[in-house]
Amino acid sequence: MKKVSVIGAGSWGTALAFVLAENGHDVLIWGRRKEQTNEINKHHSNQAYLKNCTLPESLKATSNLELAVEHAEILILAVPTKGMREIGAQLNTLLQQPKILVHVSKGIEPDSLKRITEMLAEEIRPEARKALVVLSGPSHAEEVVLRHPTTVTVASADSEAAKEIQTLFMNSYFRVYTNEDVLGVELGGALKNVIALAAGITDGLEYGDNAKAALITRGLAEITRLGVKMGASPLTFSGLAGMGDLIVTANSVHSRNWKAGNMLGKGSSLEEVTEGMGMVIEGVRTTKAAHQLAKQYEVSMPLTEALYSVLFEGHEPKEAVDWLMSRGKKKEIDEFLN
Structure with a gap:
């Protein structure tokens, strides 16, 4: 049994705490709001993020970050990318001895x-x-707490730490692989949110299966092109953190990024989408970062460019699609590899 604290009581943090508690570990989950941590402790639920889910009675919650850090030998960081530096700075002050830090965010x-x-x-x-350590892969929290089969990957420069986290999470419904390509795993998890937003727009425009299949395929080509140029292994992008995560995020009603894109495709503004979702849409910030990376590394990423024009330059979704479809002739495989 390990002492583990999950920092972040959103849907994914709660689902991972659920898995760890079921695995027999001593788990404490930290959330900012006392009313939320009180709900977890008293009612074994977190209705704001995971409706109709009964959490293990052994799972405890606190709004005291210092207590959460002191409790654990392993910390699972499940906060949005936007808040990661703030949490990191707080942990830097609170950590009195070295601990394994596992981040599960994508951005x-x-x-x-x-x-x-x-x-x-x-x-x-x-x-x-x-x-x-980074944990990533095709994994909706709503399905994990139903104990539906889920498979992810963990990556770290420290192979022994990766194996330890693999063992920590593995059970009959949650399978974990290891991967040494930290760069590729993080890029795959982050950039698929960009393509998932675009896939949601395609569905919102009611363009059908042909368009969406092409978008996902060409989206994976973009992710791979950039990742390989940055030094990642191309094989990572055909694995769980690449293709696997892209498929699930671009196709599922559980996906915040797909939902946001779908609303954009149906005519909502970005402000209306952000306000209506009530949760962080990682793909929006990541689209800006991906646009900057494409320029820095001189990599062709037309889907990312088109989405950027919709999110930040005021272009209509249909206008962006028309631009993509009217681009000059290309060789598919040469473009994919280079």
């Missing part, structure tokens, strides 16, 4: 273009972190 910081492990490495002093 890239605009402007700095840092991945989450890079952000954490900047915010938390080396002597306070035993290892940095």
Whole structure:
């Protein structure tokens, strides 16, 4: 049995805490709001994020971050990318001994273009972190708590830490693989949100299966092109953190990014979508970062460029699609590889 604290009581943090508690670990979940942590402790539920889900009675919650840090030998960081630096800075102050830090979020910081492990490495002093691990893959929280078969991957520069986290989470319905390509796993998890937003727009425009299949396929080509140029393994993008996560996020009604795109395709403004969702839409920030990365690495990413024009330049979704379809002739495979 391990002592684990999950930092972040949203849907994904709660689902992972659910898995860890069912695996027999001593789990404490941290949330900012006392009313939420009280609900988890008294009613074994978190209705705002996971409706009709009964949490294990052994799972405890706190709104005291210091207590959560003291409790654990392993910390699972399940906060949005936007809040990762703030949490990292707080952990840097609170950590008195090195611990394994596992982040489970998917995003890239605009402007700095840092991945989450890079952000954490900047915010938390080396002597306070035993290892940095990323957990990613096709995994909707709503299905995990129903114990539906789910498969993810963990990656770390420390292979022993990755194996430890693999063992921590593995059970009959939650299967975990290891991967040494931290860069590829983080890029795949972040960039698929961009394509999922675009897929939602396609569905909102009612363009059908042909268009969506093409978008997902060409989207994976874009992700792979950029990832390989940055130094990641192309094989990672055909795995769980790439193709797997892209398929589930671009097709599921559970996906916040797909929902947001769908609303945009049906005519809502970005402001209306953001306000209506009530939860963080990682793909919006990541689209800005992906647009910047494409320029920096001189990589062709037309789908990302088209989505950027819709989100930040006021173009209509149909106008962006018309531009994509009228581009010059290309070779599919040459374009994919280069």
